[in-house]
Amino acid sequence: MQQPEATVTAAPLPPNEADRLVALHRYGILDTPADPRFDRIVALSARLLDMPIALVTLVDAERQWFKARQGVDLAETPRDISFCTHAVSDGSMLEVPDAIQDARFIDNPLVTGDPGIRFYAGAPLLDENGHALGTLCVIDRKPRHLSEEQRALLSDLAGMAQDAMQLHRALLEAEQARADAEYANRAKTNFLAFMSHELRTPLNAVIGFGELMEAEPFGPLGSPRYQHYAGMIVEGGRHLLEVINAILDLTRIESGKFALQREAMTVGEEVAVVTGLVRVQADAGSVALALDAAAVGALPMISADRSALRQALLNLVGNAVKFTPAGGQVSITGEEREGWLRLIIKDTGIGIAPEDLRRLGEPFFQSGPVMARRAEGSGLGLAITRQLVALHGGALDIASELGKGTTVTVSLPLA
Structure with a gap:
């Protein structure tokens, strides 16, 4: 069908035309592919009102x-x-019972030519600020009148079309927000990885x-106290290096670059190794470290990354010891239940x-009063x-429970 040329005077522009166009383009809906939500609305409009033509129109400049x-x-x-x-232009429903009897449309090429409009009724699509963005309209090739019903x-039905537009905009904004968040997260990850490496x-x-200064028998400047200062430098440096390494681990995981190297392994053996590594820390803090060797040793083999699992267990058992006062106890046991292996610390x-x-588990978040944290850790261990x-x-x-201890359960699938 050939598009007709304009031979009539257009309707006057709405007084809020500039704002109306801004509102329309904010929906990001012009020139988008067909959408079944809108297709159903025009089909329903044509059927319920017994019209051969139904349209959802958007009026651009x-x-x-x-x-x-x-x-x-x-x-x-x-x-x-x-x-x-x-x-x-009016912001209200327009009904034209017979176009050839209406001076505004008698010479309109849409009336004198294809599609031969005689009857038109259009309800404006109003956004939340009252801007008329377009219409839901029905058209017939013969004169008609609509009842009040x-x-x-x-x-x-026009309200349904506007709701569909709102949903389209919301989905578009959500997709843009997701893309922006992904970009920001990638930028953060790349920045942290770069800075940590540097x-x-x-x-x-x-x-x-x-370490060289600390090893000097009488300190680098002839005084034992400088040997102590050197030791503090080394301790602080090692702690900072642990934080940097933790940041690198976290950024690798978050960016999807941390690939597990799975192998068949016995969890009981790894728990025994971790317990041995943490026992020195426990003894120094007068904390009893109790391993239920029978329960843990009876656990079946699983497929896991040995290094990653050991790091996770070291973090958990180490935290338990660190936040248990002298005279307290940390116990480790395990069980198999319904296809899952569970370690309980x-x-x-x-x-x-x-x-x-x-x-708990948010990066850099540390719980409890500042003094209770013993000035150790970065809050990254649990997140990792x-x-x-x-x-x-x-x-x-x-x-x-505050003042009564903590129980951490690690659940791993057996299959």
């Missing part, structure tokens, strides 16, 4: 574009011959020279407040542990 159409082949027409422009129905080289030099330590428990367990398809559950 120079044209009216059809988001959905039934009964015509055109995708758009010039604005100046558009019936819908009059409804947009039919006008109300057309208005309701910091390790000079930091290793600081630690190395600090329980301590009689300071516990975690409910408001902190909700945030949770990620490592999740990479294995497992889960980390933490139950705690």
Whole structure:
């Protein structure tokens, strides 16, 4: 069908035309592919009102574009011959019972030519600020009148079309927000990885020279107290290096660059190794470290990354010992239940407040009073542990009561 040329005077522009166009383009819906939500609305409109033509139109600066159409082949027409422009201009429903009896449309090429409009009714699509963005309209090739009930129905159907537009905009904004968040997360990850890498080289030099100074029998400047200062430099440097390495681990996991090297392994053996490594720390703090060797040793083999699993267990058992006062106890046991292997680490330590428990595992978050943290750690260990367990398809559950201790359960799938 050939697009007709304009031979009539267009409707006057709405007083808020500039704002209306901004509002329309904010939806990001012009020239988008067909959408079944809108197609169903025009089909329903044509059927309920017994019309051969139904359209969802959007009126741009120079044209009216059809988001959905039934009964015509055109995708758009010039604005100046558009019936819908009059409804947009008034911001209210427009009904033309007989176009050839209406001075505004008698010479309109859409009336004198294809599609031969005689009857038109259009309800404006109003956004939340009252801008008329287009219409839901129905058209017939013979004169007609709508009853009050039919006008109300057309208005309701136009509301459905506007709701569909709102949903389209919301989905578009959500997709943009997701893309922005992904970009920001990639930028953060790349920045942290770069900075962590660049910091390790000079930091290793600081630690190395600090160790040389600490090894001097009477201190580098002839006084034993400088030997103590050197020891503090080394201790601080090692702690900072641990933080940098943890950041690198976390960024690798978050960026998807941490690949598990799975192998068949006995969890009991790894728990025994971890217990041995942490026992020195426990003994130094007068904390009893109890391993239920029988229960843990009876656990079946699983497929896991040995290094990643050991790191996770070291973080959990080490934390339990660190936050348990002298005279307390940390116990480790295990069980197999319904296709899952569970390791349970329980301590009689300071516990975690409910408001902190909700945030536990967030990077850099540390629970409890500042003094209770013993000025150790970065808050990254648990975040990394949770990620490592999740990479294995497992889960980390933490139950705690302030002043009474904490129980951490590591669940790993057997299959």
